[in-house]
Amino acid sequence: MSEKRDFKEKIEAFIYDFPVCEFFYLTPEDLVFSDKVRFICETECTRYGKCWACPPAAPPIDKCIERCRNYQHVFLFSTVGEVSDSLNMSACLAAKRNHEEVTLQLRERFREEFGEDVLALSTGCTLCDTCAYPAEPCRHPDKRLSTIESHGILLLGTVEKVGACYECTSETVVFFSLLFFND
Numbered sequence: 001m002s003e004k005r006d007f008k009e010k011i012e013a014f015i016y017d018f019p020v021c022e023f024f025y026l027t028p029e030d031l032v033f034s035d036k037v038r039f040i041c042e043t044e045c046t047r048y049g050k051c052w053a054c055p056p057a058a059p060p061i062d063k064c065i066e067r068c069r070n071y072q073h074v075f076l077f078s079t080v081g082e083v084s085d086s087l088n089m090s091a092c093l094a095a096k097r098n099h100e101e102v103t104l105q106l107r108e109r110f111r112e113e114f115g116e117d118v119l120a121l122s123t124g125c126t127l128c129d130t131c132a133y134p135a136e137p138c139r140h141p142d143k144r145l146s147t148i149e150s151h152g153i154l155l156l157g158t159v160e161k162v163g164a165c166y167e168c169t170s171e172t173v174v175f176f177s178l179l180f181f182n183d
């Protein structure tokens with residue numbers, strides 16, 4: 001009789017097929033939450049008020065934090081994009097889209113393994129060239145990815161706490177995503 005594989009064994013059976021740089025097994029307690037993150041969204045982010053996946057269209061901050069805290073496991077991973085110049089915005093956007101695609105693929109793979117209730121947070125929705133917000137409904141509500149920050153998580157504080165590498169060079173950019181799941 002075969003032994004039941006634990007969640008790490010299940011993930012490690014497929015994760016190396018994806019272009020993931022680093023990954024970490026976390027729980028919600030490892031994440032740095034702050035309900036002040038929305039203030040940063042509002043005052044510093046160009047996407048605030050321009051996307052269905054971002055505040056203020058996102059659910060209230062306390063609901064987002066509560067949802068994250070109710071999962072058993074958090075899988076943090078990074079991808080590294082190679083760009084001709086990390087100050088070149090269009091090159092960085094292409095690398096970001098690639099990271100979002102990897103995140104969507106991994107969300108599907110986690111759902112196959114752990115059930116439909118998998119929450120993915122990433123760098124923000126890039127599915128449409130121009131978001132339909134606010135005039136029209138979201139074109140892909142089941143597919144869109146919200147940002148890590150929209151759910152009250154301080155990304156830099158979290159990656160520093162867990163020891164993830166976030167150093168960029170003139171020719172590389174690093175992106176992070178979180179997958180929340182139960183086993």
Ligand code: SF4
Binds near residue numbers: 129137
């Ligand atoms: S899928 Fe399109 S309409 Fe929906 S949030 Fe993303 S960019 Fe906006």
